[in-house]
Amino acid sequence: MSRKEKILEVATELFARQGFDATATSEIARRAGVAQGTVFHHFKSKENLLVAICDELVQDYIRGITKAAEGPGSGWNALQRVLEFSQGFRKSRLDSITVAFRETRSLEKRPHELHEHFCGLMGRIIEVKRRCIERGQADGSIRRVPAHETALILHILLSGIIHVETQGLVKLPELDTLVLDFCRRGLSTSVYPEERLRAEGGG
Amino acid sequence: MSRKEKILEVATELFARQGFDATATSEIARRAGVAQGTVFHHFKSKENLLVAICDELVQDYIRGITKAAEGPGSGWNALQRVLEFSQGFRKSRLDSITVAFRETRSLEKRPHELHEHFCGLMGRIIEVKRRCIERGQADGSIRRVPAHETALILHILLSGIIHVETQGLVKLPELDTLVLDFCRRGLSTSVYPEERLRAEGGG
Amino acid sequence: MSRKEKILEVATELFARQGFDATATSEIARRAGVAQGTVFHHFKSKENLLVAICDELVQDYIRGITKAAEGPGSGWNALQRVLEFSQGFRKSRLDSITVAFRETRSLEKRPHELHEHFCGLMGRIIEVKRRCIERGQADGSIRRVPAHETALILHILLSGIIHVETQGLVKLPELDTLVLDFCRRGLSTSVYPEERLRAEGGG
Amino acid sequence: MSRKEKILEVATELFARQGFDATATSEIARRAGVAQGTVFHHFKSKENLLVAICDELVQDYIRGITKAAEGPGSGWNALQRVLEFSQGFRKSRLDSITVAFRETRSLEKRPHELHEHFCGLMGRIIEVKRRCIERGQADGSIRRVPAHETALILHILLSGIIHVETQGLVKLPELDTLVLDFCRRGLSTSVYPEERLRAEGGG
């Protein structure tokens, strides 16, 4: 691993654990085994470290859901794959996600172009989900709900999980299946498992 | 308004706008028209200001949803009132909520008892929703979903709205009705409006 | 005990334990069960508290050694009583003495007249001892050493005990007898016990 | 002189003149011609400055008396050299000694290991003197007094001189010879000068 990557790795972990403001660049340098000047040699400022972490994360996420959405099957199948990828991504990239969710505030402060950069990326995330919904509505697998707004609700739901989880005040059990069911009932046109059972069993 | 209240008011606004770390106690004092020492006379530390803001907010919220849940009608009606109160609360207390959602991290750092205090309060919030669900399941107005986990999903959904809204990277339209519909489809046993229409109109 | 006395008592204990600078008047007030303003009502300033403690202590000490010196017997007997009183005084007034020994620095800073006041008191202490020596030299019980300088050495010895004891870096055993013997050998004209023994036993 | 040494020098002088608490780090920086941050770059805290001063002083003192004690001649000769070195050391290192004697209190407060560190050093000082006494008792030049306790009394006497001197309430004349005589009468087995004279002159 290059020095630059090591610095990024250490910074991600420390930002996740202690918060951006509470982490000194000197500590990052020390733990990465480099001089403090080296941090600023690779990343012009502390804020740039944060941007690098968030940017890489969001780009990876967009790449992942885009690929998930492109797969075969109905729109609902595609959307389901997007949701499933999101859940897995959340677990595998917890530190970076924690940083991105807690510290976006630090990004929104100063640089206008940076803010717009991330707004654009978020827009693309919403769009991938919206297209799945539209595709599902075209092929009849998803209800006739407003596509963009519903994409937002899905985004909100996924964000909410991360927010509550990283906030650390409520202990969350494994919710993946339930969330998926909740979305299926809310969106899919197919009969719900339990209702199918009830219908078949003759309630 | 007492000096103490004025300080709290100013602090809430500044924390919401600039963030906790980026707000100097000297600025709070200046804008509140008091000496800096006065801030520390009333609130022993800067962190205590944050605690006071969050605590008042959460207590008010608990009181509100508790009252909403206690009303007449079915469990689903109660839950719907809780959701509606939450939406209104979010709009009327935006500054405090912004602070609480962004800065809880600062609280979770040091004092163990404080962390437990807020964990307990969050638990009570979840519980109110869970009881609505159980009540609805008893009276047949809510589906047989796992009560606690479903309460968590509602909590996540409401938290997600605030998170996305206060993060400021995605512009949210008015989503109240859609969110309520989404929940109704996910939880209520009653026929959905659109389906009723379809059923009545004979799709 | 009057409020004033209670304040003084608490202050003495806290100054002894934590030091003058490290003790806040608010803490004194709290522990004395009075309002902070009350402290300043009785003692115009924090420094005055220190002065009151030291002054009372020194006055009591002067009174004690003066009385001890005035007693019957030889000059050496008088001096011995002074030394013995000093040792007892040190033990019975440990807190006040600790304060006086550690914090005189705070006194010497500002007020010139205060400095002179305490210089005068110290002079009187030295004088009492010098007179014992002179009386002993007149009656033949004390060697022909320079009286004032020797009084200073005794003062130094007694101060040294307190300094080392309150400094807390060296654990002191009971030294009273040894110190007395050391002084006797240094000052008295009478034969030392051990030498008397050796002389009598025929070494 | 390096910046670090310059800072230490300035700090020693200011601590001696004004006291530790009354000296601001900003003043040290200003007088040393460096930025305030530079002080904290080299010494992590203000307290560390004090530790550095005291530690260097005590180490130097131990080295000095150890060498003095190791010399040739009787145990009493060695002890006399130790006393003489101590007197000279006191005069040549007055500032550091003043600081160490007045401000040890600040050291004894927090860090337990630091307290033990200095306790250990003081123990070594006592030990050097004790060994001189034991050596003198073995070669017959020093009386049969308890060695450790007597070493403590010498330590007390030397400490007392510094205490009284730095306290500034009593004006001390040159006492070196008298102190030495006082110790000789207390410890040495050889005849005292005045007594020899009296004996020879036939009192």
Place this chain on the structure above:
DNA sequence: GATGAATGAGTTTTCATTCAT
């Protein structure tokens, strides 16, 4: 590229003291 000494602005916090009640 890599270093780490140096910087100085900025922050929270403490505290003796005052004064209106």
Place this chain on the structure above:
DNA sequence: TATGAATGAAAACTCATTCAT
């Protein structure tokens, strides 16, 4: 006499950033 809210000056310390080597 007693109170305690209010003050504001002062202090230690932090830290991102720079730059000469």
